[in-house]
Amino acid sequence: xxxLHQGIYARSRALNxxxxxxxxxxxxxxYADEISGGQNSSSSSSSITPxxxxxxxxELDLDVMLNGDVSADDLDKLLELADTDLSQISNVPVxxxxxxxxxxxxxxxxxVSTVTRTKSTVGKSPAAVFxxxxxxxxxxxxxxxxxxxxxxxxxxxxxxxSSSWAVSLRGVHGQFTDGLQIQVDGRSIxxxxxxxxxxxxxxxxxxxxxxxxxxxxxxxxxxGANAVNGIxxxxxxxxxxxxxxxLKMGTGSRERGFANASTSGNFSDTLTxxxxxxxxxxxxxxxxxxxxxxxxxxxxxxxxxxxxxDDENHVILEAGIFQGHKGTLxxxxxxxFPYVNQLIEDTQAQGYHVLxxxxxxxxxxxxxxxxxxxxxxxxxxxxxxxxxxTNTIELDFQQRLQLNERNLFVYGANYRLxxxxxxxxxxxxxxxxxxxxxxxxxxxxxDQYQLVEDRWLFVLGTKLSSNxxxxxxxxxxxxxxxxxxxxxxxxxxxxxxxxxxxxxxxxIQVIQATPLPGVPLFPLLRGSTxxxxxxxxxxxxxxxxxxxxPEFMWDLAVFYNQYDNVVGLTDPVFLPNPNVPGGTYAAVxxxxxxxxxxxxxxxxxxxxxxxxxxxxxxxxxxxVNSSMRDNGAAPNNNLYMQxxxxxxxRLLFDLTWRYVDNIPSLNVPSxxxxxxxxxxxxxxxxxWAIVGRQAINGSHFEFxxxxxxxxxxxxxxxxxxxxxxxxx
Amino acid sequence: MHNxxxxxxxxxxxxxxxxxxxxxxxxxxxxxWTICITVNCHAANxxxxxxxxxxxAVNIYGFGNYIRWPEYTKIRTDFVITVYxxxxxxxxxxxxxxxxxIANKPIVVKSVTSISDIPxxxxxxxxxxxxxxxxxxxxEHTALSRSKPLIVADTPRMFQTGIDIAFCVxxxxxxxxxxxxxxxxxxLTIDAKLLRLGMAPDSPEFQQHLVAD
Numbered sequence: 001x002x003x004l005h006q007g008i009y010a011r012s013r014a015l016n017x018x019x020x021x022x023x024x025x026x027x028x029x030x031y032a033d034e035i036s037g038g039q040n041s042s043s044s045s046s047s048i049t050p051x052x053x054x055x056x057x058x059e060l061d062l063d064v065m066l067n068g069d070v071s072a073d074d075l076d077k078l079l080e081l082a083d084t085d086l087s088q089i090s091n092v093p094v095x096x097x098x099x100x101x102x103x104x105x106x107x108x109x110x111x112v113s114t115v116t117r118t119k120s121t122v123g124k125s126p127a128a129v130f131x132x133x134x135x136x137x138x139x140x141x142x143x144x145x146x147x148x149x150x151x152x153x154x155x156x157x158x159x160x161x162s163s164s165w166a167v168s169l170r171g172v173h174g175q176f177t178d179g180l181q182i183q184v185d186g187r188s189i190x191x192x193x194x195x196x197x198x199x200x201x202x203x204x205x206x207x208x209x210x211x212x213x214x215x216x217x218x219x220x221x222x223x224g225a226n227a228v229n230g231i232x233x234x235x236x237x238x239x240x241x242x243x244x245x246x247l248k249m250g251t252g253s254r255e256r257g258f259a260n261a262s263t264s265g266n267f268s269d270t271l272t273x274x275x276x277x278x279x280x281x282x283x284x285x286x287x288x289x290x291x292x293x294x295x296x297x298x299x300x301x302x303x304x305x306x307x308x309x310d311d312e313n314h315v316i317l318e319a320g321i322f323q324g325h326k327g328t329l330x331x332x333x334x335x336x337f338p339y340v341n342q343l344i345e346d347t348q349a350q351g352y353h354v355l356x357x358x359x360x361x362x363x364x365x366x367x368x369x370x371x372x373x374x375x376x377x378x379x380x381x382x383x384x385x386x387x388x389x390t391n392t393i394e395l396d397f398q399q400r401l402q403l404n405e406r407n408l409f410v411y412g413a414n415y416r417l418x419x420x421x422x423x424x425x426x427x428x429x430x431x432x433x434x435x436x437x438x439x440x441x442x443x444x445x446x447d448q449y450q451l452v453e454d455r456w457l458f459v460l461g462t463k464l465s466s467n468x469x470x471x472x473x474x475x476x477x478x479x480x481x482x483x484x485x486x487x488x489x490x491x492x493x494x495x496x497x498x499x500x501x502x503x504x505x506x507x508i509q510v511i512q513a514t515p516l517p518g519v520p521l522f523p524l525l526r527g528s529t530x531x532x533x534x535x536x537x538x539x540x541x542x543x544x545x546x547x548x549x550p551e552f553m554w555d556l557a558v559f560y561n562q563y564d565n566v567v568g569l570t571d572p573v574f575l576p577n578p579n580v581p582g583g584t585y586a587a588v589x590x591x592x593x594x595x596x597x598x599x600x601x602x603x604x605x606x607x608x609x610x611x612x613x614x615x616x617x618x619x620x621x622x623x624v625n626s627s628m629r630d631n632g633a634a635p636n637n638n639l640y641m642q643x644x645x646x647x648x649x650r651l652l653f654d655l656t657w658r659y660v661d662n663i664p665s666l667n668v669p670s671x672x673x674x675x676x677x678x679x680x681x682x683x684x685x686x687x688w689a690i691v692g693r694q695a696i697n698g699s700h701f702e703f704x705x706x707x708x709x710x711x712x713x714x715x716x717x718x719x720x721x722x723x724x725x726x727x728x
Numbered sequence: 729m730h731n732x733x734x735x736x737x738x739x740x741x742x743x744x745x746x747x748x749x750x751x752x753x754x755x756x757x758x759x760x761w762t763i764c765i766t767v768n769c770h771a772a773n774x775x776x777x778x779x780x781x782x783x784x785a786v787n788i789y790g791f792g793n794y795i796r797w798p799e800y801t802k803i804r805t806d807f808v809i810t811v812y813x814x815x816x817x818x819x820x821x822x823x824x825x826x827x828x829x830i831a832n833k834p835i836v837v838k839s840v841t842s843i844s845d846i847p848x849x850x851x852x853x854x855x856x857x858x859x860x861x862x863x864x865x866x867x868e869h870t871a872l873s874r875s876k877p878l879i880v881a882d883t884p885r886m887f888q889t890g891i892d893i894a895f896c897v898x899x900x901x902x903x904x905x906x907x908x909x910x911x912x913x914x915x916l917t918i919d920a921k922l923l924r925l926g927m928a929p930d931s932p933e934f935q936q937h938l939v940a941d
Contacts, residue, residue, distance in 0.1 A: 075823055078786040086790040087925055093900045094780045270832070310802060311832040363796060363919035402920045453924075 084111050085121060087454075091486055107553045107606060108487070108545065114213040114233040116448060116459060117222045117410055118365075118400055126459055126479035126491040127219070128154065128543050128557035128602065132212040139644050139654050141675040141691045143255060143280075143720070146199050148206075149232065150658065151642065153602040153618035154216045154557070156634055158660075158668075158703035161713045162254070162285040163296035163326040165199040166703050169216055169230035170559060171598055172624060173634040173663070174705060179499050181219065181227035185236040185304075185318065187355050187373050190226055191390055192418035192438050195502035198379070201324055201349055203278045203300050205260045207246045207724075210235045216602065217559060218539050220497035221461040221477035222444050224414060228497040228537055229561075239264050239274035239306045244728040252691075252720020256281040270308050277301040284327065285713025286699045292713045293344055298324035314359045321352040329711040331513040332384065335580045339520045340513040345384055345710070351377040365402035371395070387423040392416065408448040410461075416440045420503055436503045440467040457481040469501045470534045487548060493541045498534035505567055505590050506531060512709050520583035523572070527590045535592060537563045551608040558601040566594035568628020594628035612646035635661035635670070650681045660702070671700040687724040694718065783902040784895050785820035788851060788880060791893065792830035796917035800875055801850060807833040810847060812840055812866060813855030815882065821853075843869050849877040854891075856882040863888070876914045884938055893926070896937050903927060905934045 081088045088109070108123030110133060115125045122129055130152045142148040146165040150157045156173045158166045168177040178195025181188065184204065190197050212234050219227040242264040249259040258280035266272040278300045284292040302320030309315075330345040355373035372395045380387040398412030418438045442465025449458045462476035477495035484490075508527040514520065540560045547553035570589045577583030600622040608614045620638040639659040647653050659672040674696045679689035694700070699714040792807065801807075807830040811818050818839055825835035830850075838847055843865055846852065852870060854863060863881075867890035870876055880893045884905060887894035892911045896903050906926025911918055927934040 075782055075786070075820060076827075078782060079789065079824065079828060082786050082790045082793075086787075086794060086921065089783060089786055089790065090901050090903055090925065092783055092902075094783060094897055094902055095900050308832055363794065363921070365919065365921055405920060405924055 108547050112213055114215050114231055123489050126481035128216040130214045137206050141677045145202055152214045153604045154620050159715050160703045161294035163200045163294050171229045179228035181223050181231045184234045193420050194504045203298050205262045205276045208237050208262050210237045217541050218495040218497035220475035221463050224442050224463045228499050239304050240272040242274050246726050248724045250720050250722035254283040254718035255720045273305045275303045286716035287713055293327040293329040294713050296326045312361055316357045319354045323350045331709055333511050333513045333522050338517040340517050345381050347381050349379045368399035370397050389421040392418045406450040410446045413443040433507050438468050473498050488546045490544045495539045498536045520580050522585050524585040524587040531592050533565050535565050535567050537561050554605040556603050560599040563596040565592045566596045566628050567592045568594045596626040598624045614644045617641040633665055635663055637661040652679045666704050668704050685726045689722045692719050781817040782820045785817050789824050794919040794922035797831050798915045806836040808836045808849040809851045810838045810849040811853045813858040815855035852877040853880045898937055
């Protein structure tokens with residue numbers, strides 16, 4: 001009985017104890033908030049300024065100051081949102097005080113400015129747009145910009161050699177593909193000689209990239225020249241945002257060595273700067289039976305300054321230089337037996353650019369900007385002594401005006417002058433003019449009209465321009481955006497755009513090596529000065545993106561492009577070669593007047609399975625039908641998957657798998673491969689990473705284009721390690 | 729055996745006492761739980777309020793960026809936000825001040841509790857803890873100032889002539905009523921976007937909210 005009694009007492013004491021524990025737990029939980037709230041209040045009568053030591057965000061006890069559930073991170077996200085779009089703040093629930101991931105996380109809320117040349121977000125853009133954020137860049141195994149672009153749905157990237165790439169969008173694939181507007185910090189990097197980009201001479205400190213905006217489909221109504229199939233806009237960070245020094249270096253089986261460095265500071269409160277430099281030496285690609293010769297070395301350097309004399313003006317001055325060397329083993333025509341010679345034809349290149357941009361902001365919606373830049377590129381092949389020197393000047397003005405509550409009007413004007421000088425051996429390049437000038441002048445108008453506020457947006461605009469080759473061009477676009485709620489977006493667009501002719505389309509005369517050694521048959525590629533008009537496209541697009549739950553979003557874009565007056569190649573015509581006894585040219589001419597259709601869709605999805613595990617995947621279907629000889633030069637199917645694991649707070653593991661379909665017309669087989677990246681961050685300023693690329697299925701060709709006339713190599717498996725250090 | 733012993737008269741009294749004690753303990757526990765739930769509800773309410781004040785602070789930062797400030801503001805070295813009265817908004821504003829600038833100037837947050845201490849400011853936030861009668865005096869005081877600040881009130885009930893902006897919480901969202909005419913009279917220019925975000929004082933939405941409040 002006594003035991004029973006004691007048992008009851010013991011149970012009641014335990015209940016009391018449990019009650020008290022629960023009570024104090026609950027009370028302390030509740031009161032902690034009140035106490036910290038009290039601290040907020042008790043800090044009244046004080047004054048905190050940025051100069052105070054206690055105002056250093058690293059030293060402030062942020063959570064105490066904020067109290068409740070709301071962390072300093074949440075406040076940062078709110079501020080970021082306010083900087084992007086203040087109206088979004090009114091969508092944040094008071095009960096949580098936290099930015100809903102529908103709005104802020106990764107996708108729908110990411111800032112975009114390329115689509116309409118006004119500040120917006122992915123969720124409010126009436127176009128197929130994808131943004132590579134700094135976080136994606138950090139988790140990527142890419143060492144080059146083309147490799148970085150592989151994650152973008154719809155984009156076709158193929159490595160031709162260790163030092164050359166083919167990058168295209170929704171169209172014909174090739175090293176010299178035009179129809180893409182590619183910008184780095186406002187500077188177009190395509191070359192007017194052939195309308196494409198020398199990717200091998202582009203190297204950027206990835207850490208200094210703010211984001212990369214990729215718009216698929218025409219953007220010519222505001223960007224004009226070359227924005228036919230898409231725009232890749234690499235936006236660099238403001239130098240005021242990159243405080244301290246960043247250093248990244250590494251080495252590997254194919255990357256012999258590389259280093260990126262960037263240091264930022266300020267001359268005064270209103271004038272900040274960033275200095276940067278990059279260097280790398282890349283090993284050759286792989287061929288089973290011969291020694292390849294396609295290595296690449298590049299050094300770049302430069303600076304950017306940002307001057308804000310007051311809150312309305314922002315002046316950027318930046319400049320950069322580069323010097324590079326790439327190995328090429330070329331098959332060249334010779335006038336004597338066997339009429340073909342394999343020779344090492346290395347390329348030495350150098351260049352520089354200077355850019356300045358002045359932005360005057362009256363308010364968030366009213367501003368103008370004036371930009372000018374000069375770009376010089378000198379590309380010399382040795383020993384064939386083919387030298388291409390391109391000087392480009394471009395001036396650009398635009399003004400944004402909020403006419404009234406519903407109309408946001410943007411207009412601008414632009415002038416581009418590209419002067420190309422060519423030195424060559426006539427045996428290789430026939431009679432190409434040695435000096436060419438290409439001028440393009442134009443203006444654009446665009447109005448964004450809110451049919452129903454925050455629901456229906458109609459965008460109408462056109463670019464009007466005139467150029468040296470084809471004269472007057474018009475490139476209109478109409479877009480309609482429907483946002484039924486914060487999580488869904490539907491859009492449709494109809495656009496017309498033109499590809500301005502490249503200098504090579506008119507003047508190229510390349511005598512190629514005979515495909516049959518010993519037979520004096522020389523393929524001859526000839527441009528035509530009688531090209532009439534530009535290649536134009538009428539593009540019909542539609543898309544839907546949705547983030548039904550914070551952890552999952554998907555984005556679908558479908559398109560149908562009808563190209564007219566397509567530039568392509570004629571069937572060969574046989575002509576005598578006066579320079580070679582018994583020699584014959586198989587002359588292929590560049591002509592326009594053809595037609596092409598491309599259609600397909602791009603599907604992207606992102607899912608956060610757990611806080612530590614995120615999956616991104618995309619599938620692209622592309623079909624190209626052409627009346628010219630470029631039919632089908634793009635893979636029909638592309639699949640990309642990336643898994644990002646945070647194994648711990650400091651240990652990150654990324655797997656990337658991709659499948660690229662075959663290209664029958666170029667005899668390129670399909671392939672699938674995987675990249676693996678493991679990184680360790682002992683603290684927030686340091687990272688060690690080891691990366692394995694092409695980790696499965698061994699070496700493979702990604703592209704094959706015999707008329708390029710040089711040795712194409714396989715992409716082999718490789719491993720490299722990096723060390724990253726940031727310090728003040 | 730235990731059952732039979734429990735039923736014996738000799739053992740009944742202590743057992744009853746134990747049962748009563750047990751019931752008392754359960755009662756105490758229930759009481760504690762009630763208190764706990766009450767305290768937690770209060771705490772949850774405080775959390776919600778903390779979220780509310782963070783949103784209000786971020787909105788104030790936004791006001792700073794969406795208003796074109798007069799020329800005399802440009803010659804000042806700092807952008808001053810004054811909080812009048814005790815308010816949880818202070819902590820969030822201080823953090824914003826440590827990270828951001830407005831009009832390209834460092835933000836300085838000051839807290840005062842008496843009218844005579846109000847410094848020259850760009851924005852004056854009046855806490856809901858300030859009595860209604862005192863608000864009129866604050867407005868009279870600032871009206872005499874050569875550079876009148878943008879006056880932001882904590883709650884819609886405080887909205888009256890002289891207040892430029894007053895916050896409201898509608899359907900779990902922080903909104904605000906904006907007296908554009910008053911703001912313009914004081915030499916400030918409001919960006920069209922801010923105008924679109926704010927409710928007009930005579931708008932049905934705001935009037936309905938006032939009635940419902």
